[in-house]
Amino acid sequence: MLNKKENYEVAVVGATGAVGRRMLSTLEERNFPVAGLTALASARSAGQTLRYQGRSIEVRQLNENSFKGIDIALFSAGGAVSRQYAPIAVESGCVVIDNSSAWRMEKGVPLIVPEVNPDALGDKPEIIANPNCSTVQMVVALKPIHDRYRIRRVVVSTYQSVSGSGQKAIKELEQQSRAVLDGKPIEKKVYPHQIAFNCLPHIDVFLDNGYSKEEMKMVNETRKILGDESIEISPTTVRVPVFYSHSEAVYVETEQPMTAEEIKKLLSEFPGVRVVDAPGKNEYPLAVEAAGKGEVVVGRIRKDLARENAINFWVVSDNLLKGAALNAVQIAELLIKRVSS
Ligand code: NAP
Ligand code: 3JN
Secondary structure, eight states: OOOOOSSEEEEEETTTSHHHHHHHHHHHHTTOOEEEEEEEEOGGGTTOEEEETTEEEEEEEOOTTTTTTOSEEEEOSOHHHHHHHHHHHHHTTOEEEEOSSTTTTSTTOOBOOTTTOGGGGOSSOSEEEOOOHHHHHHHHHHHHHHHHHOEEEEEEEEEBOGGGGOHHHHHHHHHHHHHHHTTOOOOOSSSSSOOTTOOBSOOSOBOTTSOBHHHHHHHHHHHHHHTOTTOEEEEEOOBOSOSSOEEEEEEEEESSOOOHHHHHHHHHTSTTEEEOOBGGGTBOOOHHHHTTOOOEEEEEEEEOSSOTTEEEEEEEEOTTIIIIIHHHHHHHHHHHHHHHO
16 A cells, blocks of 8 residues: 655666666656665676666665565566565555566456556555556557447457567567578577567467467456457467567457547547558658657558448557556556545
8 A cells, every 4th residue: 555755665676677677767757756766686687787867776686575665666577576576565565566467367456557547546556467568559549449439349460579578589689680681590599480580470378279378468458458348359469570669450340430530530639649640641650660659659540441330550659668667657657646636
């Protein structure tokens, strides 16, 4: 339970990772009221330093005593760490905002995208889950459409950047790209196949139903966030040789009729969304342009050719920011606003 304070003691678990580093920079850029910042990681990087507000902070090894005196802990060190340490952090009086899938579908754990379902936060949350990055950018675009026209069915294909698999995957794409261009053999550590100049229809592990775990996260998390178990969702998730930002091609079928112009207007008025949609001028959302920004960018909005109440669009966002670190910090902002009012 969080008590109102002027400034809060914040811990980042997984601070040396691709998401954790963005958490530090996002807290700094958004002037989050931080009294003290504790950077936690594994024994591998304990003692290293990270920059925060122009200072060096030393990374400490995560242990059972790490959360004493901490008000808010942002976790991004994988599901196993979250399962083990989030309850310990809560026991120490800390509110946890967790980026892993460990708690997302747990009953009673709010799964929050602040623009979409802030009221699901509840009165005294202990663990708050941050959705999967592919889900976050899709639900931001779906929310205003669902509220106005009621969504029945979604068919989505993702084009996910390698930064979604962490620092090692960013390095793997860099090294493989150089090796291929230099005609040298490639090394595979993170992905089972070459990722440079290739597309892998495989994210996370495959399940018995033939879908990948990433695909089922999109189905289950979208329904929980939109509070509607009846929405039909058919996902295909694909890893592409892009460093930052995930792109998604989305088909949406609604109960009520709508036009592409109405959808454009609706989306352009929704917080956190920018519509870039002038294909005649070669203007549409691009991964390289969304990278480093917090927006969800939507374009190529067009009526389906065959179905009356259906549209197609293209949505792009920086997976490490709105898909992870920024959304987590926005949840923290929502939390402190609640205790202040
Ligand atoms: P990453 O670049 O590989 O970083 C992993 C981080 O976790 C590093 O700081 C690492 O510390 C730390 N860590 C690993 N094992 C640990 C342990 N036993 N104890 C303490 N710290 C440990 O990965 P990432 O891309 O930042 O992702 C991290 C996690 O965030 C993912 O596993 C996932 O659960 C979540 N995530 C969520 C989304 C989302 O969609 N919302 C997106 C990406 C990631 P060392 O430096 O010491 O190894
Ligand atoms: O692959 C991506 O683009 C996003 C990856 C997210 C991720 C990576 C490792 C473990 C997750 C997640 O957020 O669902 C997890 C996990 O916690 O299960």
